[in-house]
C-alpha cells in the first residue's frame with residue numbers, strides 16, 4: 001500500500017498583533033492509499049491549517065512533508081498548483097457549486113478545464129453522478145437540491161480529475177446529523193472503490209467512526225491518534241436517489 005501523505009515535525013506559526021499563534025506544532029502524520037483519516041478537534045485547533053498545508057494551498061514553516069511524492073518544502077508555487085489541479089480533491093463545508101449550472105454541468109467544469117472532449121466528458125459525468133447516487137438529479141441546479149445532495153455533487157466534482165487524495169474540511173458542517181453520516185459513508189465508499197486516500201476534518205466526533213483512523217488536534221498539536229481496526233463498511237441507503245430533498 002503506498003503512502004500518500006507523510007509529515008514529520010510540521011510546524012506553522014501565524015504572526016499576530018499580541019503573540020504568535022502556533023497553528024501547527026510538530027505534526028507527524030502518515031496517510032496511506034485506500035484509507036480515510038479523520039482529523040478532529042475544537043474550532044481553532046489547527047484542522048484547516050493542516051489540511052491547507054497538505055493540499056498545497058498554504059505553506060508550513062518547517063518540518064518535512066511529502067504529498068503524492070512531492071516534497072512540499074522544495075516545491076515551487078507552480079508545482080503546488082499542479083498538485084492541487086491533478087492530484088488533490090477539495091471539498092468544503094459550503095459546497096461551492098456554481099448556482100447557474102446544473103449538477104451535471106458543475107461536475108463537468110473540471111473536465112472542461114482539463115480539455116477533455118465533449119463525448120468523453122458526458123460519459124465521465126454520468127459515471128460520477130451514478131457514484132454519488134444523483135443520476136436522477138442531473139439537470140437540477142444547486143438551489144433545487146438539498147444540502148446533502150449539493151455536497152454529493154461537490155464530491156463528484158472533486159473526483160472528476162481522478163485525484164489520489166480527497167481533502168474535506170468540515171464537509172458535514174452545514175448538514176443535519178443523518179445527512180452528515182451519509183456524506184461520511186459516501187467518502188468511505190469512495191476511498192474503498194477508487195483507492196484514494198481521504199482526510200476529513202471535523203469538530204463533530206459523532207461522525208468519525210467510519211474512518212480507518214482518527215487524530216485529535218489541540219492547539220496545533222496532535223494529542224491523540226487512534227487506529228480503528230474494524231472500521232465498519234457502510235453503504236449508501238438503497239433509496240438514496242429517490243428520497244425527497246431534506
Ligand code: ADP
Pocket residue numbers: 014015016021022023041042043044045046047048049050
Ligand atoms: P480549525 O480549522 O481547527 O478551526 P484553523 O486551522 O483555522 O483551526 O486555525 C488554527 C489557529 O490559527 C487559530 O488560532 C486561528 O485563529 C489561527 N489562524 C488561522 N488562519 C490564520 C491566519 N490567516 N492568520 C492568523 N491566524 C490564523
Ligand code: MG
Pocket residue numbers: 047048049169
Ligand atoms: Mg477549520
